[in-house]
Amino acid sequence: ETGVTQSPTHLIKTRGQQVTLRCSSQSGHNTVSWYQQALGQGPQFIFQYYREEENGRGNFPPRFSGLQFPNYSSELNVNALELDDSALYLCASSSPSNRGTDTQYFGPGTRLTVL
Amino acid sequence: SQQGEEDPQALSIQEGENATMNCSYKTSINNLQWYRQNSGRGLVHLILIRSNEREKHSGRLRVTLDTSKKSSSLLITASRAADTASYFCATSGGSTLGRLYFGRGTQLTVWP
Numbered sequence: 001e002t003g004v005t006q007s008p009t010h011l012i013k014t015r016g017q018q019v020t021l022r023c024s025s026q027s028g029h030n031t032v033s034w035y036q037q038a039l040g041q042g043p044q045f046i047f048q049y050y051r052e053e054e055n056g057r058g059n060f061p062p063r064f065s066g067l068q069f070p071n072y073s074s075e076l077n078v079n080a081l082e083l084d085d086s087a088l089y090l091c092a093s094s095s096p097s098n099r100g101t102d103t104q105y106f107g108p109g110t111r112l113t114v115l
Numbered sequence: 116s117q118q119g120e121e122d123p124q125a126l127s128i129q130e131g132e133n134a135t136m137n138c139s140y141k142t143s144i145n146n147l148q149w150y151r152q153n154s155g156r157g158l159v160h161l162i163l164i165r166s167n168e169r170e171k172h173s174g175r176l177r178v179t180l181d182t183s184k185k186s187s188s189l190l191i192t193a194s195r196a197a198d199t200a201s202y203f204c205a206t207s208g209g210s211t212l213g214r215l216y217f218g219r220g221t222q223l224t225v226w227p
Contacts, residue, residue: 002157033214042118042203042217043158056214088155092215103148104215108157 002026004093004107012113013081021076021110025093031055032074033104034066037088049074078112086114119147119187119204119218127224134191136221138204139184145208147180148215149189152201161189166208196227 003026013019025032031050035043045058049068063079072093078085088111092104122137138147146165150158164171164180164187171178177190191198201222205215 002159004157006157031213035215035217040219042219043215045214045216048213050213058214090157092158102146103160103163105160106150106158109155111155 002105002107004091004105006091006107006110008110009108010111010113012115014115015081015083017081018077018079019081019112021089021112022073023076023091023093023107024073025091026105029093029095029105030072031094032068032072033092033094034074034076035090035092036060037090037109039087043090046076081114083114086112088112118216119206121202121204121218121221123221124219125222125224127226128194129226130194130196132194134194134198134223134225136189136202136223138187138189138218140206140216141185143208144182144206146206147187148205148207149176149178150203150205152203152220158203191223194225196225198225199223
């Protein structure tokens with residue numbers, strides 16, 4: 001157990017809808033990163049939040065957005081869902097001393113299915 | 116691309132045998148990590164090796180890093196059925212420090 005939790009575990013949405021995924025970081029970690037993992041692929045970096053500000057973004061469109069709260073928990077929002085957004089969404093937290101440069105601890109993921 | 120690429124894509128062995136997985140990458144790195152994933156669940160961190168290290172051990176795991184060849188290997192000794200999982204290498208470094216780049220992984224199956 002990494003201490004990183006995600007909710008919900010599974011989610012089914014239809015095209016065009018919006019979804020919010022949630023992540024609670026490990027105690028003491030102030031950096032949260034989000035990854036998308038399509039079936040049979042490795043995780044792809046979406047973005048990272050450090051002390052409530054976006055700290056780097058991968059090759060994802062603006063309809064993928066996020067937030068980090070003062071308690072360092074985080075949300076991933078996806079608008080105008082597309083079929084290709086179906087994937088496992090993983091969040092990872094890391095310790096304050098290195099802003100994600102070292103070990104990242106992953107949550108169990110949220111499985112999103114878009115119909 | 117900085118993305119790591121694992122080789123082989125799939126590996127099937129018997130319990131007690133050793134399993135070796137390789138990872139190659141293309142740009143300079145700060146560190147390289149190996150993660151394990153069971154059946155589409157979250158990733159579990161196994162080991163991290165920094166760019167100035169050549170070899171690291173953790174229990175039955177041995178990781179090597181050759182920065183001149185931009186490659187790493189993960190050796191699992193005396194494998195067990197419970198080692199069955201997907202294994203990913205992830206690189207971090209350069210201008211994109213803090214984000215991890217993963218390959219497609221190696222699917223390891225250990226038969227009892």
